[in-house]
Amino acid sequence: MKKFILAVLIAFLSIVSFSGCIGGPESTPEETLDDYISYYNSGEFNNVYNELLSSDVKGDYTRDEFYNLNRISEATFRINGYEITGRSDENDSVILTVDVIWNVNAFNIQRTKTHTIEFVVEDNRWKMNDILRPIDI
Secondary structure, three states, X not given: OHHHHHHHHHXXXXXXXXXXXXXXXXXXXXXXXXXXXXXXXXXXXXXXXXHHXXXXXXXXXXXXXXXXXXXXXXXXXXEEEEEEEEEEEOOOEEEEEEEEEEEEOOOOXXXXXXXXXXXXXXXXXXXXXXXXXXXXO
16 A cells, blocks of 8 residues: 555656646746837847747848837837737737837827737747837838
């Protein structure tokens, strides 16, 4: 009986420790969005590109194209805040509906734009499958 209890205990501990190894991504979509906004407002567009964008987005923009597009945008717009107003968990993705408060730097005017942002897991981290744009281009 002692051997049986010991075997069950070892099996249980093995399952618990193994399940910790196969956990989910190292970030959440919300953390990725926070990082994106922080990097955007700091002008760290290479960090956005390298760390936070999915391979699909990187297929649409080279690093230089992404950098130049955002450098121009950042000179005019700043993100002053946001509110997540919806969340949808799909098969392999999460879609956040986010009201982003954009500040027009030259006029100190704020406007809110609703973004629907898809997040996917790549390299064990949630990555953005969209980019934030203050205006539609």
